[in-house]
Amino acid sequence: MISIKELSKVFYTKDQNVRAVDKLDLDIEKGEIYGVIGYSGAGKSTFIRLLNRLEEPSDGSVTIDNENVTQLNKSKLRVARQEIGMIFQHFNLLWSRTVYDNISFPLEIAGVKKEERKKRVNELIDLVGLSGRGESYPSQLSGGQKQRVGIARALANNPKVLLCDEATSALDPETTDSILDLLVDINRKLGLTIVLITHEMHVIRKICHRVAVMEEGRIVESGNVLDVFLYPKQKVTRRFVDQVMGDPDREHSLGLINETYKSGEIVKLHFIGESTNQALISELSRAFTIDVNILHGKITQTQKGAYGTLFVQFVGDKEEIDRAITYIQTTSVQVEVNPDE
The missing domain is CATH 3.30.70.260 (ACT domain)
Known part of the structure; x- marks a missing residue:
């Protein structure tokens, strides 16, 4: 489903060149929830933004559903991004728009007709558990409700892939669990491929099928979540496992x-x-x-x-x-x- 080959990102500054992602190789299967975990500065946020070219790669390729995203021109990239939903740590909602209008926004951009938009938005409001809140504004919502709006908006165009950039790190533990349960439910109902980055092993443990551990821009360990729990090879991985095992x-x-x-x-x-x-x-x-x-x-x-x-x-x-x-x-x-x- 997603094939990443030799992916690199270098940030050039006056003082030094920073290699945030360093020749990264990864394959993610259709319909799985794939976690990428690392501490601050590991390069994971840059990595996930490379997948939909919110960051331009310095080298390498990203292929999603047999389409090389890194080779698309701007107009084709805009179309491709409609099939790549993304949710963010701090929600990135339009504060002057209601829940309904926030979810409707990507459909408006895609040129979807009004009646079809209305049907789709109402379906999504129900899917993410926000029935009755369509006319509320973001300022009237809790953190968990805001993230549910973000998830619904990301799903508006029926994407094949959902990217989650630290989607739960701004939430309390109970709300985090409810959002993770929602992502599992969406994965099962829609067969959606989810790529999730986090610095919390609890998130990986709870919902991911496979995991990759990043350090200094590279993947230092990867595999099935249970195998990584059982046999952590790297010191950084053992530290993450110990987060959960107490x-x-x-x-x-x-x-x-x-x-x-x-x-x-x-x-x-x-x-x-x-x-x-x-x-x-x-x-x-x-x-x-x-x-x-x-x-x-x-x-x-x-x-x-x-x-x-x-x-x-x-x-x-x-x-x-x-x-x-x-x-x-x-x-x-x-x-x-x-x-x-």
Whole structure:
């Protein structure tokens, strides 16, 4: 659906040249919700603006539905952008226009007739949960309601792709969840391809199918969200995963665990999908002559299923501990002995 090859963006200044996006390659499948995560300065906002040429690339190509967007002239680009909706962090609404008129605006530009516009706008108002607010002005809406208007406006021309530029970072956690639920609903109902950038792993965890991690203009890690949670390879990725798993200072925590619990073995258990319901600890206590101390753990949910981690200490005869670990390896629970950085 979206194919990005060698995409680069360099900003030229008097003092230095800044390479915001550096030879980025990425393929996004039709109908998926693809997340791009990175800290401030990683290049993710520039990247998403390159997809519809709000920023002009310095090099490389962006192909959407078999059309090379980077090669289009201005008139063809205007037409192509009607199939690429975009929502923004700070809503970008027209404050002098009502909800109805904000949503209608892109249809007016596209030359859609009045009756057809009216039908489409009313459909979208219902879709985003704003029934009865069509005559309200943005100043009369909450942050979440404003973003719903932004989403409806982005969907006005039946786009194939929806780009979300930090769409929830200006919202409180409860409102963020309601907007994310709406995006999932839209994705399922319309089969819309969604590209979402964020600096919050909670957003990736909740709605994305796949994720790419950006750092210094490059993708340093990518894959299915559950796989990235399970096996984060880069330090920056582990920091993002720890946002959700409740251990923002993972390195210190592991050091403290290893320093405090020096006897036996420290084991990290990974529970995936149905294994999160498995009564493994009680099974181990019954089957083996060992003491099992639970040190730290958490379970969270992704689009691909539940994922949990549990740090435990096994105390007892080393041979018996090894037997217990071997038993765990025969189950659906994954085990990591003496985990460290």
